[in-house]
Amino acid sequence: MKIRHVVLIGLTAVAFPLASMADEGMSPAASVEFVDNEGEVVGQGSIEQGTAGVLINFSIDGLDEGWKAIHIHSVGTCDDPEEGFQASGGHLNPDDSKHGYLNPEGPDAGDLPNFYVHGDGTAMVEMFNERASLDGSVGGNMLDDDGSALVIHENPDDHMTQPIGGAGARVACGVVQGG
Numbered sequence: 001m002k003i004r005h006v007v008l009i010g011l012t013a014v015a016f017p018l019a020s021m022a023d024e025g026m027s028p029a030a031s032v033e034f035v036d037n038e039g040e041v042v043g044q045g046s047i048e049q050g051t052a053g054v055l056i057n058f059s060i061d062g063l064d065e066g067w068k069a070i071h072i073h074s075v076g077t078c079d080d081p082e083e084g085f086q087a088s089g090g091h092l093n094p095d096d097s098k099h100g101y102l103n104p105e106g107p108d109a110g111d112l113p114n115f116y117v118h119g120d121g122t123a124m125v126e127m128f129n130e131r132a133s134l135d136g137s138v139g140g141n142m143l144d145d146d147g148s149a150l151v152i153h154e155n156p157d158d159h160m161t162q163p164i165g166g167a168g169a170r171v172a173c174g175v176v177q178g179g
């Protein structure tokens with residue numbers, strides 16, 4: 001009985017600070033729900049702003065196995081799943097940089113690292129981007145007038161090739177929703 005009691009206290013201590021940060025709105029926050037090319041929901045995520053950029057967390061359930069590129073695209077719409085989410089535009093890129101972490105003239109504000117989808121179709125991911133924000137205080141504003149979307153590509157990003165690192169088709173998209 002004593003051991004069980006200690007475990008419960010430990011869980012409470014971990015859960016409390018995570019919940020209170022979100023509830024009290026200590027930093028601007030946004031959410032995202034990913035849909036695939038059939039319009040089926042395949043993931044959820046959150047975006048929180050720190051002083052130096054945005055922390056992006058998301059989970060995926062229902063994509064093909066393999067390395068995937070993900071970027072912040074410049075228009076907050078995912079209404080055209082069967083057309084490959086072209087309505088989400090190009091990358092968030094207010095200063096007209098070249099694409100790619102490895103490009104001498106990059107990266108653009110929408111660039112993000114690749115992530116891996118396991119054989120069961122799932123992934124859990126955390127990323128930080130120092131060139132974007134939810135209020136324009138750092139780099140590209142994800143919640144400007146036309147919003148933004150997180151877009152997942154079928155292949156990984158080579159972090160060099162223009163304009164999207166050879167990442168191929170857009171296989172999932174999530175509108176960044178403020179508040």
Ligand SMILES: [Cu+2]
Pocket residue numbers: 070071072073151153164
């Ligand atoms: Cu992209």
